[in-house]
Amino acid sequence: MTNSTKASLLLALILVVAGAWRLLLWAQPLHYPANDELEYIQVARDLVAGRGWSFYESWRWLRAPLYPLWLAASLWWADGDLHRAALPNLALSLLLVLLIYRLARELSPTASRRPALIAAALAAILQTYATFASLYMSETLFSTLFTAGLLCLAAWRRRGGLGLIILAGLCFGLACLTRSAAQIFLPLVALWLIWWRVRQIQSKKLTETAMNWRWSAGFSRLKPALQRVPRRVEQFGATFQTASKALVPIFMPALVLMLTVVVVIAPWSLRNCRAYGACILIETGGAYNLWAFYEPRESLDEIHQILEAIPNPVDRASEARMRGMERLREDPLMLLRRIPDQWNNLWLVKPIQDRFLLPNDYSDPPPILFITALILDDLLYLLILAAAPFGLLLALQRRDGFALLLALWVVAFCAAGVLTHTEGRYRHFFFMILIALAGLAYDTLLRRVRWSPLPVLLSLALLLPALLPAIYYYPWDWMQRGVVRSIQRELGDRHAAAGRTEQAAQAYYAAVAADPTPDGWLALGNLARRNGNLTAAERYYRFAYTERPPYVASSALLGDLLREQGRDEEARFAFRGTYLREQQMIDWSYLMLTPAPRSYVDVGNGLDLGYLGGFYPAEVLDEVTSRWSSGRASLRLSAPASVPKADRLILQMHIAAPRPDATPVPLEVCRAAHCTKITLEASWRTVSMLIPNEGDTITLRSPTFSAPDRRDLGVILDWARLIPMYP
Incomplete structure (x- = not known):
């Protein structure tokens, strides 16, 4: 080779x-x-x-x-x-x-x-x-x-x-x-x-001049100095004329x-x-x-x-x-x-x-x-x-x-x-x-x-x-705290994955002691929640919130825990957070939360976070609290766990698609590899369709229009639910 x-x-x-x-x-x-x-x-x-x-x-x-x-x-x-x-x-x-x-x-x-x-x-x-x-x-x-x-x-x-x-x-x-x-x-x-062009030309000319100079040097000593002066003047004139002719190739690359x-x-x-x-x-x-x-x-x-x-x-x-x-x-x-x-x-x-x-x-x-x-x-x-x-x-x-x-x-x-x-x-x-x-x-x-x-x-x-x-101003303290925090957090994650709850908690405590960040408290809260200690989980989530009130993760996890316990008003308050944009809470909750399975979602009621993605903040349309979707949105719904599993489900949605020009709007609803197409209009209507009982993500795709506030709006959804269908 x-x-x-x-x-x-x-x-x-x-x-x-x-x-x-x-x-x-x-x-x-x-x-x-x-x-x-x-x-x-x-x-x-x-x-x-x-x-x-x-x-x-x-x-x-x-x-x-x-x-x-x-x-x-x-x-x-x-x-x-x-x-x-x-x-x-x-x-x-x-x-x-x-x-x-x-x-x-x-x-x-x-x-x-x-x-x-x-x-x-x-x-x-x-x-x-x-x-x-x-x-x-x-x-x-x-x-x-x-x-x-x-x-x-x-x-x-x-x-x-x-x-x-x-x-x-x-x-x-x-x-x-x-x-x-x-x-x-x-x-x-x-x-x-x-x-560079001048250098190239000079290099070429110097090579030629050096050869001529060696040939004439021996004879120049035999001639009077006055005879050498006109010759050098003539050589200078020839060189100048040559240089003048070379101006175009010299400047052409730069000009181009x-x-x-x-x-x-x-x-x-x-x-x-x-x-x-x-x-x-x-x-x-x-x-x-x-x-x-x-x-x-x-x-x-x-x-x-x-x-x-x-x-x-x-x-x-x-x-x-x-x-x-x-x-x-x-x-x-x-x-x-x-x-x-x-x-x-x-x-x-x-x-x-x-x-x-x-x-x-x-x-x-x-x-x-x-x-x-x-x-x-x-x-x-x-x-x-x-x-x-x-x-x-x-x-x-x-x-x-x-x-x-x-x-x-x-x-x-x-x-x-x-x-x-x-x-x-x-x-x-x-x-x-x-x-x-x-x-x-x-x-x-x-x-x-x-x-x-x-x-x-x-x-x-x-x-x-x-x-x-670079060395003098390097954040050495940040580095040291981060190293200890990262090592202990990684150890805690490994212990938690292996079911060693006590060792995981000790490692997480060590991470918080080294660097008390919100994620350190949230790790302890998640560990306690997985082990059924909801009181401790709530306490750790609130510690995280106190550490950084504007942190969306603290508010979202606390709201999800309170919602799971049926404490709806407290959950709504937690989901609102401190100095948080609602859009940020919507996006983060859908990407990062794993909420308890639900077959029904009341969209826009403040408790739907984590169950929908690609939607905008809640608003009221025709006295109905709802959310606009983007061109591609998702719902996270599951069949009721209390009933026997059905092969197929009925998806019902209270939905509308108003447009400035009042044109009908096509909507494609997909779950797994199954898609259904319907047409919506400006008025509210309840639509029903059959979908397979696979997975928990339902995708909504529709064309959008540009709103004055720069949002690209698709359809507007009030609620959605799944109903089992048996033969």
């Missing part, structure tokens, strides 16, 4: 591991969207529903369009299923691993594939990349497009051809439409292309690249000009940052209220820019004073929501995933960061300028970031470069190459400003 075949097999294995790792994280229960995800999801749903970009008529900024379009296409492909809509992003994440492999190959000063394989392995197992594959965020799409553009430039450097320049411009233009930060790279790329980027971005910019009466190139986030993050006198809530009251994104951006510049003129030193904090923010490790795929912001990560995150996320990040400067010096040994271009992007992005706004996740904008460079460094370590003192000192000078904040 040749080395090339072995490398290809190893790369295939790395991609398989990367895919399995990403699918494992994706297969967890659907996480609760946080940060920019909420905005992206709403805009994507608007696009699918035909509402266009109406979201930004009242939002605080205008966002770059490509990722919302990507997510909208994913939602359309997944038939509106948000969980499955993450799969195209997961495929992009796999492609990114392959692109990082290619990037490391382009940077490697040797012909060996080992640096590229190391880089691909780092990208494959890095938990940050695996997690972001399932997040509804733009970082994975940006990283893929930007890396593809870099690889096009690397290929052009070897082979030439304007086709590769056009492809690079296409990738960079799309990257700009994903995150506009890529704009600052375009002038650097243009200058690099010009410099910039023109391609303009062509890619122009449709969105022109759309903005027509829609808002003034032009916005891509987005207005920069204006927002200038006001919101430059020590404003107003709170963020006040800033958001002011901006969201302005209907036009152009006027919004002008207001934000004016307020930010006013504050900056009042205190110009603020520009410099912010730099250390923004620099540190770029390199810090923070325990924020998008570190894990969690059903709620207050949820604890699964114990195993918390431990793996410390190794495959935090530790691996530090190892990549520590090795990247050494890899950069190795890549520069090729003297082909490509590594210099990548370094310029990292420097330019960091410089722009510290002057505006930075977060830890912004490392994604250049993480692919750090990973590729780290692959080179660790390959050198495996080859036991000795470094001279000067390169080591240079690498340390590049490394320490980033590494020291």
Whole structure:
């Protein structure tokens, strides 16, 4: 087997591991969207529903369009299923691993594939990349497009051809439409292309001149100095004439690249000009940052209220820019004073929501995933960061300028970031470069190459400003508490699964003692409930509620327990929670609760939570308390346990489907593989149909219409019940 075949097999294995790792994280229960995800999801749903970009008529900024379009296409492909809509992003994440492999190959000063394989392995197992594959965020799409553009430039450097320049411009233009930060790279790329072409021409001319110079050098000593001067003037004139003729090939690649980027971005910019009466190139986030993050006198809530009251994104951006510049003129030193904090923010490790795929912001990560995150996320990040400067010096040994271009992007992005706004996740904008460079460094370590003192000192000078904040500000206390909590929780889960109740309780108590989180108390409550100690279960659930009153899990589990005991009013109060949106309670309860089987559900009465999914908060229509469904909704109903099992059941529903245009609405009702289609109208009616007595999930599918409040409404349901049918 040749080395090339072995490398290809190893790369295939790395991609398989990367895919399995990403699918494992994706297969967890659907996480609760946080940060920019909420905005992206709403805009994507608007696009699918035909509402266009109406979201930004009242939002605080205008966002770059490509990722919302990507997510909208994913939602359309997944038939509106948000969980499955993450799969195209997961495929992009796999492609990114392959692109990082290619990037490391382009940077490697040797012909060996080992640096590229190391880089691909780092990208494959890095938990940050695996997690972001399932997040509804733009970082994975940006990283893929930007890396593809870099690889096009690397290929052009070897082979030439304007086709590769056009492809690079296409990738960079799309990257700009994903995150506009890529704009600052375009002038650097243009200058690099010009410099590279001049270098190519000079290299060719110097080779020819060196041969001529050796031939004429011996004769020049025999001639007077005055005779040599005109000759050199003549040579200079010829060189200048040659250079003039070379201007077109020198500038052509840069011009083609910039023109391609303009062509890619122009449709969105022109759309903005027509829609808002003034032009916005891509987005207005920069204006927002200038006001919101430059020590404003107003709170963020006040800033958001002011901006969201302005209907036009152009006027919004002008207001934000004016307020930010006013504050900056009042205190110009603020520009410099912010730099250390923004620099540190770029390199810090923070325990924020998008570190894990969690059903709620207050949820604890699964114990195993918390431990793996410390190794495959935090530790691996530090190892990549520590090795990247050494890899950069190795890549520069090729003297082909490509590594210099990548370094310029990292420097330019960091410089722009510290002057505006930075977060830890912004490392994604250049993480692919750090990973590729780290692959080179660790390959050198495996080859036991000795470094001279000067390169080591240079690498340390590049490394320490980033590494020291990452280590010094690392959340060590959070890590220690989390490790003990995770180990004890995992032990408790294993004991509970084996029926060792006392040992499980001891482990859960140890977890709560190490880190008193709501999920720790809920684990104790669930254990007590499974063992029939409902009094203790209620006490632990209330401890969890006290720990974090807005936590949906505490309210839902307490409400479910009280409902099971017949304490209906107390259950309704618990389900309402504290500072909880009803939609959040509906969604979480259906995904995470396992309520007692019921054959009848009164929809919208406050006790239906956990029995229905894909429905909206309760409302009153024609004096009937009910809920609207989305295009795909579910009911969790079971046949009465007190009667003999029947082969078939009768499903009855009190249901309606009002529409603004009063058109009839088709509804498909499915259970297992059996589906029934009916037609509904605006008036309430009771429908009955036969369904198999299999499983407990009933699916309702119907077309939707867009309500003024941005909801996509299907049918409206009052109650549903199952009746056994006997021969």
